Amino acid sequence: MTTMGEHHVTAAGGPWWWARRRSAVLDVSLAVVSAAECAVEGVPFARDAGVPVGAGIVFGLLAGSVLVLRRRWPIAVVLVSIAITPAQMGFLMGIVGLYTLAASELPRRIIGSLAGMSLVGTLVVTFVRVGQDMARGELTLGDWFVPFASITTSLGLTAPPVLLGLYVGARRRLMESLRERADSLERELQLLAERAEERAEWARGEERTRIAREMHDVVAHRVSLMVVHAAALQAVARKDPEKAVKNAALVGDMGRQALTELREMLGVLRSGGGPARREGVPLAAVGAAAAAAASRAADGEAVGDGPSLSDLEVLVGQSAAAGMVVELSVEGESRGYAGEIEQTAFRVVQEALTNVHKHAAGAKTHVRLAHRVSELAMQVENESPGEVSAAASAGLPSGGNGLVGMRERVVALGGVFVSGPTEVGGFRVSAVIPAS
Numbered sequence: 001m002t003t004m005g006e007h008h009v010t011a012a013g014g015p016w017w018w019a020r021r022r023s024a025v026l027d028v029s030l031a032v033v034s035a036a037e038c039a040v041e042g043v044p045f046a047r048d049a050g051v052p053v054g055a056g057i058v059f060g061l062l063a064g065s066v067l068v069l070r071r072r073w074p075i076a077v078v079l080v081s082i083a084i085t086p087a088q089m090g091f092l093m094g095i096v097g098l099y100t101l102a103a104s105e106l107p108r109r110i111i112g113s114l115a116g117m118s119l120v121g122t123l124v125v126t127f128v129r130v131g132q133d134m135a136r137g138e139l140t141l142g143d144w145f146v147p148f149a150s151i152t153t154s155l156g157l158t159a160p161p162v163l164l165g166l167y168v169g170a171r172r173r174l175m176e177s178l179r180e181r182a183d184s185l186e187r188e189l190q191l192l193a194e195r196a197e198e199r200a201e202w203a204r205g206e207e208r209t210r211i212a213r214e215m216h217d218v219v220a221h222r223v224s225l226m227v228v229h230a231a232a233l234q235a236v237a238r239k240d241p242e243k244a245v246k247n248a249a250l251v252g253d254m255g256r257q258a259l260t261e262l263r264e265m266l267g268v269l270r271s272g273g274g275p276a277r278r279e280g281v282p283l284a285a286v287g288a289a290a291a292a293a294a295s296r297a298a299d300g301e302a303v304g305d306g307p308s309l310s311d312l313e314v315l316v317g318q319s320a321a322a323g324m325v326v327e328l329s330v331e332g333e334s335r336g337y338a339g340e341i342e343q344t345a346f347r348v349v350q351e352a353l354t355n356v357h358k359h360a361a362g363a364k365t366h367v368r369l370a371h372r373v374s375e376l377a378m379q380v381e382n383e384s385p386g387e388v389s390a391a392a393s394a395g396l397p398s399g400g401n402g403l404v405g406m407r408e409r410v411v412a413l414g415g416v417f418v419s420g421p422t423e424v425g426g427f428r429v430s431a432v433i434p435a436s
Helices: 021-049 053-069 074-083 091-103 108-135 145-236 241-272 283-298 309-321 339-359 402-412
Strands: 326-331 365-371 375-382 416-421 427-434
Touching (some): 074 091, 108 145, 145 241, 145 402, 309 326, 309 365, 339 427
Antiparallel strands (some): 375 427, 416 427
């Protein structure tokens, strides 16, 4: 950092202490003009001092050329201009030196001290010179002219360059501050954009997982019941045509219900504009949609309106119609819960019954629901499956995601999920969800 507050720029190729070539050209040009001025002013100085004229010219050239150092050592330039003021030399060097000094990064007390010295020096020299001229009769004005001319000249040669230099220096510092602030804001915006992209990617993953869980709950249960009914239909088609017709009607009902729920979910996905990026949509809008999807996922909001606890009896009835011996018992006083709580409780029972159809067809199953003061508890427990029935031979596949999905749903609401085999050879699924 130079005294003028400019950075050295190596790429610009400025010689020595100059940051740019044009700065060097300007300073050298000013130094040449200043040296020429001081050389001309050195002629009368040499005559008045009684020294050879050539010595005065050389002295003026050397003194005036000091201006080339104004960016590197502005204090030295101002001191030289003050030193040659009694010889009435270096007016350009004094003006440019004071401007450079005031525009630099030096402390204000140093700038004020040197400007005051220059002002006093010019004032004294002008006062003496004008007084001598009036004494010789070259000026016939009144005595008031001497102090007036001294003050006016000293202020005119000192105040304008100092004030202009202070303004330029303040403006330069302001521009550098604004540039640094702009760079800082650009870095912050870039960091925020990267974080938004990461959050959008996380939200897309959460949304995909949530949609996959919903699709699994709907499709697995409905299709499992359809397969069970189809297996039973195949077993009794010839022996009991009336029962076969009944099972066929149930299969049709199950298929229509599954299609209805799938259409509802797909409709929500089309209208909701999920987190996936679409053609013509800016990335910022995608990030906002993904963030909203993440918020919904964190709050446990499901796709569509979803089922509720009032649908449990219908769910149990469908399993009973498929040949399962199932009992539903409810403890405590039923009351309204948040939508995500009722939907999670329903899905847990639904998936547990689906697993019974898959792995323990024909086993007696108990579904218990307990409304407690601050929580909602549910349990689905099947006894040991006895003789394998026709429905069990349907060969229902298992993806291994049912228990994982149930656990994710319950834990997302701050609940507890436990599952495992019982001592008598059955299987139990239990979940407790906070009521608020």
